[in-house]
Amino acid sequence: MRTRPLKVALLGCGVVGSEVARIMTTHADDLAARIGAPVELAGVAVRRPDRVREGVPAGLVTTDATALVKRGDIDVVVEVIGGIEPARTLITTAFEHGASVVSANKALLAQDGAALHAAAEEHGRDLYYEAAVAGAIPLIRPLRESLAGDKVNRVLGIVNGTTNFILDKMDSTGAGYQEALDEATALGYAEADPTADVEGFDAAAKAAILAGIAFHTRVRLDDVYREGMTEVTAADFASAKEMGCTIKLLAICERARDGASVTARVHPAMIPLSHPLASVRGAYNAVFVESDAAGQLMFYGPGAGGSPTASAVLGDLVAVCRNRLSGTTGPGESAYAALPVSPMGDVVTRYHISLDVADKPGVLAQVATVFAEHGVSIDTVRQQGRQDGGGEASLVVVTHRASDAALSGTVEALRKLDTVRGVASIMRVEGE
Numbered sequence: 482m483r484t485r486p487l488k489v490a491l492l493g494c495g496v497v498g499s500e501v502a503r504i505m506t507t508h509a510d511d512l513a514a515r516i517g518a519p520v521e522l523a524g525v526a527v528r529r530p531d532r533v534r535e536g537v538p539a540g541l542v543t544t545d546a547t548a549l550v551k552r553g554d555i556d557v558v559v560e561v562i563g564g565i566e567p568a569r570t571l572i573t574t575a576f577e578h579g580a581s582v583v584s585a586n587k588a589l590l591a592q593d594g595a596a597l598h599a600a601a602e603e604h605g606r607d608l609y610y611e612a613a614v615a616g617a618i619p620l621i622r623p624l625r626e627s628l629a630g631d632k633v634n635r636v637l638g639i640v641n642g643t644t645n646f647i648l649d650k651m652d653s654t655g656a657g658y659q660e661a662l663d664e665a666t667a668l669g670y671a672e673a674d675p676t677a678d679v680e681g682f683d684a685a686a687k688a689a690i691l692a693g694i695a696f697h698t699r700v701r702l703d704d705v706y707r708e709g710m711t712e713v714t715a716a717d718f719a720s721a722k723e724m725g726c727t728i729k730l731l732a733i734c735e736r737a738r739d740g741a742s743v744t745a746r747v748h749p750a751m752i753p754l755s756h757p758l759a760s761v762r763g764a765y766n767a768v769f770v771e772s773d774a775a776g777q778l779m780f781y782g783p784g785a786g787g788s789p790t791a792s793a794v795l796g797d798l799v800a801v802c803r804n805r806l807s808g809t810t811g812p813g814e815s816a817y818a819a820l821p822v823s824p825m826g827d828v829v830t831r832y833h834i835s836l837d838v839a840d841k842p843g844v845l846a847q848v849a850t851v852f853a854e855h856g857v858s859i860d861t862v863r864q865q866g867r868q869d870g871g872g873e874a875s876l877v878v879v880t881h882r883a884s885d886a887a888l889s890g891t892v893e894a895l896r897k898l899d900t901v902r903g904v905a906s907i908m909r910v911e912g913e
């Protein structure tokens with residue numbers, strides 16, 4: 482074993498960073514044996530230096546992250562600050578000064594992954610980020626390495642723990658969105674500002690990263706269609722139950738059937754209770770990967786939290802350190818396929834539409850005609866008269882597979898009918 486240690490700079494010592502520092506200390510001997518050289522925490526950049534950080538010697542702490550990455554003797558920079566800046570500049574500077582980088586920063590990678598990979602390649606260094614998607618669950622490496630000889634056609638998953646906790650609560654207790662969110666906040670799952678989670682930004686960033694790797698194509702956050710889950714109601718769950726379904730916030734990355742394009746989207750969707758993703762409870766994550774040769778694979782586990790996320794960071798750290806010792810780099814960005822990312826209108830799926838209609842003769846025929854005129858084939862229709870006796874009924878239409886553009890056109894035309902008083906909800910049906 483080499484005695485000279487590999488030097489690691491840790492940027493950020495919050496939920497994830499503090500666990501990375503702890504495991505680096507407590508598992509130092511095993512890490513050294515697995516890498517073939519000791520790893521030494523050479524500096525820890527923080528914003529609040531006065532805080533006591535267990536296991537982090539005060540002498541290593543600095544508020545000057547830029548000076549730390551510019552030191553020139555750092556082998557690996559671990560970026561767990563989050564956000565776009567200063568993380569982006571710090572990572573680029575790290576490459577320029579000879580370090581490899583391990584990051585957990587999904588927002589940055591979904592926005593600027595291509596440029597960061599190019600910087601890593603230019604300087605002959607590694608950029609690894611297993612922790613950025615679904616925390617501890619191995620996903621990036623299986624897609625990039627284990628499945629490198631296969632053709633991935635679809636990645637479908639629950640990649641946000643906070644929203645899965647909220648939806649699971651709504652499903653199992655009948656709670657409304659706000660009540661379930663309050664509980665998620667009280668238990669520490671949801672952040673004080675839950676926007677990134679509940680509006681689907683966090684899941685969309687992960688979808689962009691997954692789609693890019695799965696399809697060997699550049700996919701950025703802006704390419705991902707996104708709908709949050711704040712509008713999902715207890716009534717939607719009741720409808721889902723009647724169909725033998727539940728509701729999950731899904732990230733779906735698909736290769737078109739003709740293979741010529743891809744799509745990436747995040748939105749709430751009904752999935753059958755028989756689908757394995759339906760039984761993913763609480764804050765857990767799970768991702769289904771469908772490929773030509775392997776068939777269906779499912780990856781399941783904790784997608785967030787300090788210690789699980791640190792597990793993924795440490796796995797990358799070991800890999801990157803091994804590469805440094807052997808003078809190589811791991812696989813970089815693979816975007817050779819360069820497939821176009823199609824808009825949401827091209828996505829083909831099934832829909833569950835709930836309408837408030839006038840309860841009088843001919844209404845059902847009128848509604849069915851609008852679907853037919855837009856080429857959307859109806860699978861089932863269910864009508865319920867309202868208890869209030871106000872001459873209104875609730876009409877639930879489930880379609881066969883249709884394009885999102887055709888469905889949007891249908892809904893627009895339905896809204897114009899005098900007999901349609903309102904469109905109560907539209908939800909996609911997936912996983913069949």
Ligand SMILES: NC(=O)c1ccc[n+]([C@@H]2O[C@H](COP(=O)([O-])OP(=O)(O)OC[C@H]3O[C@@H](n4cnc5c(N)ncnc54)[C@H](O)[C@@H]3O)[C@@H](O)[C@H]2O)c1
Nearest residue numbers: 493494495496497526527528561562563585586785786790
């Ligand atoms: N927490 C999770 O469960 C989880 C899971 C997967 C990925 N991630 C990702 O890991 C990263 C870190 O997340 P976290 O939960 O640890 O966040 P956090 O807010 O707990 O920690 C970030 C730390 O960075 C510090 N910081 C901010 N700017 C800094 C600067 N310029 N120099 C030095 N320190 C600075 C902050 O003070 C904070 O302590 C993010 O990219 C996040 O998306 C987190």
Ligand SMILES: N[C@@H](CCO)C(=O)O
Nearest residue numbers: 640641642643784785
């Ligand atoms: N807020 C994210 C953390 C991991 O990105 C979640 O709830 O899954």
Ligand code: NA
Nearest residue numbers: 611614616618
């Ligand atoms: Na992961």
